[in-house]
Amino acid sequence: MKIFNFKLTIFLISIIFGVVFSFPSLMQTDYGKKVNLGLDLQGGLHMLLGVNTEEAVASKLKSIATAIKYFSDDEELLIDGLTVNDNSIYFSILDSDEIAxxxxxxxxxxxxxxxxxxxxxxxxxxxxxxxxxxxxxxxxAVETIRNRLDQFGLSEPTVIRQGDSDIVVQLPGIKTAQDEKAARDLISKAAKLELMAVDEDRMDRVYQMTSKEATAFGDVILEDTNDSNKKYLVKEIPILDGSQIVDAQVAFSQSNQPIINFTLNSAGARIFGDFTAKSVGKRLAIVLDGKVYSAPNINERIGGGSGQISGGFTVQEAGNVAIALRSGALLASVNLLEKRSVGPSLGADSIKASMIALVSGTILIFLFMIFYYRRAGIIANIALLANVFILLAVIALFGATLTLPGMAGIILTLGMAIDANVIINERIREVLRTGASVHKAIEDGYSNAIRAIMDGNITTFLVAIVLYAYGSGAIKGFAVTISIGILTSMLTSILGTHGIYQAIMSKIAKDKNNKKWFGVA
Known part of the structure; x- marks a missing residue:
C-alpha cells in the first residue's frame, strides 16, 4: 500500500508550516512573528482628525513666492513688494526688459x-x-502621519481617510497617558521648517511694530520658542522650507544639549549656499512651526547643504521633531475632532466571547461530523483543525491585524471549510449507493463536488475583494480573514482530505464497511 502521495505530502507540509508559525501567537512566546491584535481587542486610542485644507493653499502660494524670489536673485531681476496676501502673490518688476x-x-x-x-x-x-x-x-497628511507613527515604533497603526478632509487614526496598544500625549504631539506637529532672513534694517523696531505694519514691509513678527516675550522681524518669504530636507537626526552640542542636524537636497544646498554667500554679517532665523528656534549670524558662506536646530529640546522632543522632519511636513495643520480611549478590558471581553464562540462552534462541528459521517467525519475534522493553524500562521507572517470582525471571519471560515467536506462526503455517498467501488466513489465524489465548492468559494472571494477595496478598517479585517480562510480551506478540505483518502484507499476497500467509513446505511 502506497501511503504517501503528492497531495498528502503537500497537506502534511502545510500542517507543519501552520503549527510552527502559529505557535508564537498561540503561546505568546518572546520570539517569532505574532498575530497583531487590533484596537477593539487590545485597547488603545481612536482619534478623528480634521485637515485644514485652506492652509495647504496658502502654503503652496508661499512656496511659489519663494521660487519667484530665488529666480529673481539668481537671474538678477529687480523686483519689489513681493508679498502673499488674500490667496494671491503680488510683486512688481522694475525693468520692463525683464518681463519676458x-x-x-x-x-x-x-x-x-x-x-x-x-x-x-x-x-x-x-x-x-x-x-x-x-x-x-x-x-x-494620511501618508505623513502613517510614516511618523511607523518610525515612532507603534505596531500596526491604522490611518485612513474619512470623507473629504477627515482622517481616522487608531493606535492599538496605547495604554498610558504619557504614550497618548507623545503620539498626539507627533501626529499634530506640522513640522514646517523654514529658513527666513532677519530684517536687520527694521529689527530694532520690532517691539513697537504691529503685525499690519510688518506686513506692509513684507515682513512677519515671530516669537522665540523659549521666550514668548522675545520677538523677531523676518522676511515673510522664506529662503528655504522643509520640502528640501532629506534627513534629520538627533545629535548633542558641546554642552551636551540635544540638537537636530538636518541635511538638504542638492537644490536646497545650492539655494542655501548662495543666500549665505550674499548675507555674510546678517542673521538667518531657523523657524519651526511658526516659532524661531535660533537666529545665528552668518559669518561665511555655508556649503554642504547641512544645518542645525537648537532650542532647549529634551531628548524625546528632539527625537519626535527629527521623525517629523524626516517624514515630511504637513501641508496643512490637523485638528483633533474626536478622541476615544478603548480600554483593554473591553478587548479582553471581546477575545473571551470570540474564543467561546470559536471553541464551542468547533466542538459542535467535530461532534456532528463524527456522528453523521463516522471516520470520514474524523478526516474532515483533521482538515478543519489544520485549516485553523494555517490561517493563523499566514495572518502572523503577513503582519495582518486581527480585529473583532476578523475573528468573526475566522469563525465563518470554519463553517465554509466544513461545508466543503459535507458536499464531498455527500457526493461520495451518492456514488456508493449506486453500488460502485470505493475507489470510484471517492474519485467521482471529489470530481462532482469540486465544481460546487469552487463556485461558492470564488464568488465569496470576489465579494471579499470588494469589501477590502471599499470598506473601512473593521470591514477590511473581516475581508482579509475571509480571503485567507477561503484559500486555506480549499487547500485542506479539497487537496488535504483527498490525499488522506488516496493514502488509505486500499484499507477502506478491504474493510468493505461503508457505514463505518462514510455513515452510509
Missing part, C-alpha cells in the same frame, strides 16, 4: 492664474489647482 524672463518662469509652474498690469503682477492658483491642492493635502 519672468513670464517664461511663471509659465513653467502649472495651475497659475496670472494677472498683469504694466509692471505689476498678481499671481493666484486656478480653481482646479486649488481643488487639487486641497485634495493632495489630505492624501499627504
Amino acid at each position: 524672463k519672468m513670464d517664461k518662469m511663471l509659465k513653467e509652474i502649472k495651475g497659475l492664474d496670472i494677472a498683469k498690469e504694466d509692471l505689476e503682477y498678481k499671481v493666484s492658483l486656478s480653481s482646479e489647482e486649488i481643488v487639487k491642492t486641497k485634495e493632495y493635502s489630505v492624501v499627504q
